[in-house]
Amino acid sequence: MLVVAFNLVFGVVRPFVAEPMRVPSKSMAPTLQPKDRMLTNKLAYDLTNPDRGDLVVFKGVEKKGKGERLVKRVVGLPGDVVHVDRGVLKVNGEPQNEPYLSKDDRGGGEGRDGARRKAPPGVNSFGPMFVPEDHVFVLGDNRANSHDSRYFGPVPTENLIGEPSLRFWPLNRLGTP
Template identity: 55%
Template sequence: MERFKDTSSQPSRREIREARRRKGGGALEFLLILAISFALVFGVVRPFIVEAFYIPSESMEPTLQVNDRVLAAKFVYYFTTPERGDIVVFRSVENPDEDLIKRVIGLPGDTVAIQGGTLFVNGQPRQEPYVARGVGGFATFGPVTVPEGHYFMMGDNRSNSQDSRVFGPVPEENLIGDAFLRFWPPGRIGLI
């Protein structure tokens, strides 16, 4: 006696193709999703939300090293203003095509001075555990008053940083974003 296979419960080739099409579809759908993703990243995320920046110099050592890569939140300053101690990416005062990264030291209206290597803001000495120690730098500077709508920026490596002591306070419109995450190199990934 010959046995026949019951194929009534198995799907046909046409049914398999239909199921695949319904499940998610093919190259055209993938390309469309990819194109939309690129448009969102480069048309919305990078210009308005977050952007990666490369650290080219030693001016922020020991906090940031040469060749580190950081992310800066660009939207933050639409809703709030920088605070003392924030690490900020901004367009250079001297060369608008160049982006710099420094720490906010003085807010609008603050008086900033350095005496004997100690930073004073509004006449009060500031504790700065992030500053590179034992490297000299400006032993005396100022006092200067930060104009309204400007911020006084300094690198953590005070002896090797071209900052507001050289080019003056940074206008608020030059601020790009608040650096918040080091994502490269892998061994140094973390919040900053």
């Protein structure tokens, strides 16, 4: 019975249904923290495409990190034009509501000490960039510390693995991301 269960989990569930993942960096903070562990729903995009605002897990597209599992937020869909203007994300010219960003990630602002902060390059401005067919444009929630589509371009939809469905570690953060 144990052998059958083992074969089901590692022969069917992990490759086709759900796979654990450890968040490798702080690029998605505050939504996901480094070393958070979560399950990736690998069936999420078998019948549908991601929507703007979805978190996606995908295989890296750069030679250096090809095949590496990354997690980012979809901000642009095929046919969209993505642009960051003075810290404000615009899609097809329309400013986007991004409640998951901290004030520091919205292009600068004041720090906790009251001093004016200058946002890092690439946070205050970017683009415009057209998202081609069968691609999505992804950004990290922690824009100042995220290597994302601003650097490696739109992600082919064939690279999408699934969506984060359940954070299971640490226990005090148990739940959906």
